Amino acid sequence: MNVETLSVLLRPRRLEDRIVQAAALVFDVDGTLAETEGIHRRAFNAAFIEAGLDWYWDYRTYKKLLRTTGGKERIRAFARSRFPRVCLSDSVVIALHQRKTRHYGRLIAQHTCRLRPGIASLIRNARARGQALAIATTTTSSNIDDLLSVALDQNWRSLFTAVVAGDDVERKKPAPDVYLEVLARLKQRASDCLAIEDSANGLKAAIAAGIPTLINRSEYFRDDDFSGALAVVDDLTEFGLIPAAGVNHLEEMRFEKVWPDRND
Structure with missing residues (x-):
């Protein structure tokens, strides 16, 4: 029995109810909303070339x-x-990461990175x-902002009640800090929300914050241990199709035009 079949068998029969009844849906970004890790890798390599380093991350x-x-932590880990015996200074790491960030924005815009299947419909x-x-x-x-300004639109922030990034908290995943901060801003109980993640570190962070979690498995984390997740799926197409009563037709048409679901 393969992982996909087992996941379906173990999935709660009314997982759809958990999605529909959640007070808030809390999304991870890289790998969850869009397959961006490959673009991040290319951006790091471009930054290394620009900085005159012979580093290459395959x-x-x-x-x-x-x-x-x-990202800065990965630079330090690779250097170590x-x-x-060499310890990169904070200024060197920050400068290198800033180069990488500029290249990431360029590549995202160049390749018009889109949302993963089912994401647009789920948000809508x-x-x-x-x-x-x-x-x-x-x-x-x-x-x-680089990603969602392209994958959604320039006004993407208006869709989200709370946006918490790695630079907003002291500790990054698998620590629960980003999720705890989101809960504080939402003013919601953890058990009433649903997190959507793609990695074991993300899952650990959400669970540590007490938030039930659905795994939208991505390219780089397909073989992670997802013990404790409500379910593990390869995309969110079926959950994006859960009907919502009273959808304004013009609003739905706008979403479909601006947010194509697939990456083709």
Whole structure:
């Protein structure tokens, strides 16, 4: 029995009810809303070239580095692994990460990165039901804006009641800080919300904050341990199709035009 079949069998029969009845849906960003980790990897490599470094992160290297949350933290982790006796200063790490951030924004705009399947419909129907939407991520605020200004539109912030990034809290995932801050801003109980994540670190963070979690499994984290998740799915298409009574036709048409679900 493969993982996908087992996931379906173990899924609560009324997972749809958990989605519909949640006071708020709280989304991770990278890998969850869009498959962006490959773009992050390319941006890091472009920054290394620009800085005159002979570093290169291939797929396998970056997959291992993703166990460390945060871009600046990954730079430090890689430097320690290659040069154990060298400690990069904060100013060097920050400057290198700023280069990477600029390249990420360029690549996102160049490739018109889109939302993963089902995400647009899920957001649309959640808003029609009157549910709050929030973001809890370890990426930076500028990365969120670069992505969602392209994948949604320039007014994407108006859709979310709370947006908490990695630079807004002291500790990044798997610590629960971003989720605890989101709950404080939403003024909601953890058990009344639903987190949507793609990685084991994200799952651990949400569970530590007491939030039930649905895993939208992504490219780089497909083989993570998702024990404790409500369910594990490969995309959110079926959940985006949960009907919402009273959707304004013009509003639905606008969402469909601006937010195509698929990456083709």
